[in-house]
Amino acid sequence: MKTAVAKSGWLQETGVRFDAAYHLSEGRQARHLVESAPLGTVGLGEATKRIFYGGRAKRYYVDSPERGIPFMGSSDMLKADLSSIKYVSTKHTRDLEDSMLQAGWTLISRSGTIGNTAFTTKDFEGKAASEHIIRVVPNGKLPAGYLYAFLSSSFGYGLLTQGTFGAVIQHIEPDFVAEVPVPLLPEAQMQQIHADIEAASTLREQATQLLLDANNLFEEGNGLTYNESWLAPSENIDKAANVVRASDILVTSIKARNHSYRSTQIIREWHRKPGIILNEYLTEPFTNGTGGGYFKRIDDKNFRGPGMVSQSDLHRQNPGNYKRVKIIRATSKDYAQPEMVLFPSVGNAAGENEIFVQPTLAYKLYEGQLLSGDIGRFICNSKEDAAYLFTALRTKAGFRILRAMIYGTTLRRLNWQLIKDINIPIADQNLKNKVSKLVLRAFDFRHEANQLENKAIQAVETAISSWQK
Incomplete structure (x- = not known):
């Protein structure tokens, strides 16, 4: 059991929140470290055009892409393969425009399991997402990849989850996310972190295409x-x-x-077939x-x-x-x-x-x-x-x-x-070799993408940890 004596200043900072989970969370320690950044911090809201979640509307699911568009929930955004998500009707589902995703955003799960993050690649474009996902749209003040790496770090996660509320199903809100402090690192370091995240995104896009090519080659090569x-x-x-x-x-x-x-x-x-x-x-x-x-x-x-x-x-x-x-x-x-x-x-x-x-x-x-x-x-x-x-x-x-x-x-x-x-x-050994080569290359790309992303997140965590006195 964790205990602590809450100072009166803590209550004033948080709008008089009395729930112990907030004050005993790792977010308080994370905030203390982040706010000690030698180059200062900016609120996440200052580094974004918009922080929002999609509109709430009744969904009408359909079976085919001809009558709908892919629609993802907060668990779908974490998947390596987005080809199997549901479709919602473009004709009957209202306010879909505000639910559409674009590349280069950071997504945050806002209810249930809170604080999971994803960086949108081109594979996310043309897809809609539920109101259970907060969208963080960068404005260029800080590199988009750096924002994602920070929010995905243990410190970013601690700050995001500190603001949960709700008795049965917990939530966080865009207004709270906008107030999360983002530490400033040397410009060259932030750009390198951004470059690693962008490179990881490109590799994942290429892996998706390679797997699609392998599927098509398997079916066409076997005459199915x-x-x-x-x-x-x-x-x-x-x-x-x-x-x-x-x-x-x-x-x-x-x-x-x-x-x-x-x-x-x-x-x-x-x-x-053979x-x-x-x-x-x-x-x-x-x-x-x-x-x-x-x-x-x-x-x-x-x-x-x-x-x-x-x-x-x-x-x-x-x-x-x-x-x-x-x-x-x-x-x-x-x-x-x-x-x-x-x-x-x-x-x-x-x-x-x-x-x-x-x-x-x-x-x-x-x-x-x-x-x-x-x-x-x-x-x-x-x-x-x-x-x-x-x-x-x-x-x-x-x-x-x-x-x-x-x-x-x-x-x-x-x-x-x-x-x-x-x-x-298996039509012949040549076909089998070609399909296998495409697939293994795709998984090489996925592995390399994960290494680049983990490297970027680790760079953020190492920098913040170094400020601990």
Whole structure:
């Protein structure tokens, strides 16, 4: 339990706030350090054109980009891949103009989980965001990348979260964010931090394009063609019901979802092409759960045990700050290896933007990290094999197959018996090599982008820490 004697001046500074969490937060110490900056500080509001969140309006979700635009919540802004977020109707949703995003802004989550940040790249343009995200629009007085790096630092986070209010769902407001003091560093140092953030953004944009190119090459190179309705979000566009012959009933399941018309058609299309069945592609069968390890989560910031990658960490743009655990026992399979395709293997499969069964690579981003038992692992012979399999499963068709082959009610899991004999199309080795090369290069770029961003944030934290007397 933390205790402190509050001075009367503290209450006057904060509009007579009596909640202990505010005065005992790390934000008070952060503010003291920031305000001791040798070159002084400026209020965030002075360095911005506008700090705001989008308008509140009833949302009408649609299934296609022809009738809507991508719409992200505060959890979506942290994702490395923005291709699976929801669409809202451009016709029926009011005040969308004020919800649109532009490149070069800093986004801050303002309710629920407060203080998470993202720097908008060109991939954010043309997308709208909810009122749960505060937009910080720079005016050029301070470099945009520097503002983002400071707000993403431990000191910026402490200052942002200090202003939370609310009993059940906590919030912060733009007026409070505008008053956050931003320390001034030497101009050359701020410009270097900005340059690193900009370079990281460019690398992420290039990685997004490389993965899109890999998807297209996989489908075109294998000559795959699909009815548009097979890839649509709704199961019912083409057929609301499907007749299945007794001879086609899967031995392990009579669940309707496992026999859906569109997943059956996609699987047949894949089986018409040259390839290798999944069971033979992998070095060993997939199983739910850990590789034999057991880890106890420790909710204590002072505990220095190893970090463990959770399901939600898998698709974060810059994964890190993992939950600390105490290892009771662990095997080599509990640690990420470059030959692994990773995916969240436990979830409710409720919507298109859910990360359940959406794959990623262990290569570069997670190598050597301890993995949660809820993370699925497809272990391949090489990182090149993993990159190609990742691409196949990342396509809309691959995603439809995985989402159909699950079991469970509230919490659902991937059913290995239903997918082990699925054919992975491989027209020839040359195609496989080209696809793998694009994917591995994309993950190289993502890794380099994370290193540049972390370097910029670390530079801010090192400078501020040096002022401590």
